[in-house]
Amino acid sequence: MTFARSQQGLSILGWLVVLAVVAFFASTAFKVLPHYLDYMSMEKIITSVETDKASGVRTVGDFYNHVSKGMQVNNIRDLNMRDALQVKVENNEFLVHLKYEKREPLIENLDLVVNFDKEFRVRMP
Template sequence: MKTIKQQKGATLWGTLFVLAVVGFFAMVTVKLVPFYMDNLSIEKIIKGAEKISKEGSPIDTVDAFYTYVEKSLPLNNIRDLKVDDIMKVEQVGGEFVVKLDYERKTPLVKNIGVVMTFNQEYRVRVQ
């Protein structure tokens, strides 16, 4: 039986295990957060079409909406996504129905990777 003096502090293996777990979650966070930030930027772009249309640059057709989003992506440093691949737009009455549907893949360690799926629908009034 060990005395209290011999049981003080964490062991080397315990400390290494905690550092490994913290390091793994830090690595996952560093790889995944940029994809979520890109998705938030795309959401802002889509919702911003309503404001842009009211301020004087009319976005009144589906082609004009696609053009607006296509020009806005590089301004938000999103260069690896193509508008035609990530969203479908339909005009219903005085609003656009935007269906955002795409996946992002990233490797973690060797042959282990993560796939994130973004699937949202937005309604944007433009008139």
């Protein structure tokens, strides 16, 4: 009976396993999180065309310039805007399709893949 009471808690090996699992998930999160933050910034840049009356975005070229400036401000450098963004004008609305994927190496030949695909309908200001 007294032996069972003295054996409470994790052993050193148990703590090392827990620490390894926590470190793995933290490493994974730190590799994926910047891509999600960039994506959320891109969403805000695209939707800001509708609310930003001073930008004067009227054409597809203006839209691309607006997004390019927003990407510079938010320091999004590892995304090719022309490949990831398709813009069309239809019925006084910009139809925007944001689609791209990013890969981060995890362990040897294993990669983390994040795939972003969203369509926006943005009214012209």
